[in-house]
Amino acid sequence: MRNSGIRVILLFCISSGILFSSPNLIAADWLKIIRSIPYSYSNGFHSNLSNIRQWVLLQNGFCEVPERHILFNYRGNFLGYIENQPEKKLTQNKLNDTRQSLQQKGKVNRWIEGRKNQTGYPFALNCNQPHADIYAAMKRLFGHDKKDRLWGTWDGMRIGTEKSPVPLYQLVEEVYKKKSSIIKQPVKASEYRHFLAQIIIESGARKNGLSKANAIGLLQLKPSVLKDCQIPQKHYRHRMAQVDCAVRLFQQNRRNLKPVFDQKFGHLPADKQQTIFSLLLVQSYHSGVGRISQLLLDPNFNQAANHFAAEHNKYSAEDIATGLIYHNLGRKKLGFASLYYVIDIAITAQKLCTQKQLSNSWVCV
Structure with a gap:
């Protein structure tokens, strides 16, 4: 799920700007x-x-x-x-x-x-991020070129036909709704559009995307994860199978994160809760739901969460979700890639909702 083709490889450099007088400081x-x-x-x-x-x-x-x-x-x-x-x-x-x-x-x-x-x-x-071609990825997602449209069958589902293939985003929506229903998890617009944005960031909407860590496909799933989903190896590059497995993982993270989140932020206004939760759910896919849960409840790491929960009126939902990562950089193996990931997903989700295919749909309204 990490090190995807389109995911931005960042050259970043930080300095103290506020505390230290000498530039010759140790890395930490x-x-x-x-x-x-x-x-x-x-x-x-x-x-x-x-x-x-x-x-x-x-x-x-x-x-x-x-x-x-x-x-x-x-x-x-x-x-x-x-x-x-x-x-x-x-x-x-x-x-x-x-x-x-x-x-x-x-x-x-x-x-x-x-x-x-x-x-x-x-x-x-x-600035030079040759893999970060959002516009080309959206064209693939929306099937602007006929070669990017598809049809297929998987686990009792049939989507499109050989004569009438569908855009990838339609396939993803059908699989997401079907699998979420089977495992009795809700389908929330904000969560789904961030899931859709992950396909852009993770792989550029390419089914054959392969990372250096051997993560595969639309949502950069490792072979061990696909195996856990009981996907036969010969179907690892089947897009419906990839989405099926990713939805199950995404919704499993949701099930595990939601009660933890509610303990910390359950008193916030509903819309604000949903936005924060959706972004943290995305972050759980990237960094692991256990790490994100610790940022909320573990007394060794939840000082930022405690502050934002108490002072939530002073911050936007996006500032809270981002701040939880920012103030915990260097802890629980959270690095700048984690910070940029959640921001990039939010940017991409917003961009998707400007496209005619989604702008007036349930995903974005």
């Missing part, structure tokens, strides 16, 4: 920075970072020219960009010079030098 000091950031700084963080991630995913804004790195601060605010250099080492040197210059200009209070295997500050993000 970026964690001290994260730990020092007040929870209140999560207000607007999702929106700020989403703006930057959209430039990368949609190849617009300051990432319209892909051979750039953009820099931003610990609140997700854009600070500037550099043009990539002919060699990685030269690009890193340029980034560090720019970091130092931003401090000298008063844009940040401190900077940290980025090096190989050490993050720096301000954060830096590479």
Whole structure:
């Protein structure tokens, strides 16, 4: 489920910007920075970072020219960009010079030098993400080209015909509803559209996507997971089988996460609850439901959750879901890829709802 083809491979560099006077710091000091950031700084963080991630995913804004790195601060605010250099080492040197210059200009209070295997500050993000072609993936999902439409049978289901193949998104919807009904789990619009967005981010809507970790297909399921779903090996690349297994995993995560979530956030307004829960459910698919549950209830890790539950009126639902990950980076093997994953899914779900196939459907209304 991880390391998918379209999933953004991030070059990021963090520095302290607020605490340290010397750039020559040990690698773990970026964690001290994260730990020092007040929870209140999560207000607007999702929106700020989403703006930057959209430039990368949609190849617009300051990432319209892909051979750039953009820099931003610990609140997700854009600070500037550099043009990539002919060699990685030269690009890193340029980034560090720019970091130092931003401090000298008063844009940040401190900077940290980025090096190989050490993050720096301000954060830096590479615009050049050749696998992140959201528009091409949506065309495949919606069957713009006839070659991307399909038909098939699986486990008593028949979808489309050889003469009348259907777009992938229609197949996914039918399988999602059917399998959710069988295992007696509800079908919620916000959860489903984020599930659909995962197909874009995980594989670019390609059935043959294969990661370095040997994760397969539309939702990048490992062979061991497909085996647990009792999918015969010869059907591992069958798209209906892939969706079948992913829905069961997704809904199993839902069943396990929901009571934990309700303990912490059950008092929030219903719409806000649903948005937060949908994003955490997506994060559970990426990072594991056990880890996300610990962020909510384990006293060693749930300080951020306690704050957001008590002060929820001060934050958007998206800020809360993102903040839970942001303030726990470096814990439970949560890294920046986890943070960007949930933001990228949210961006993609929003983009899907601008398309004519979904804009007026139950998924987005």
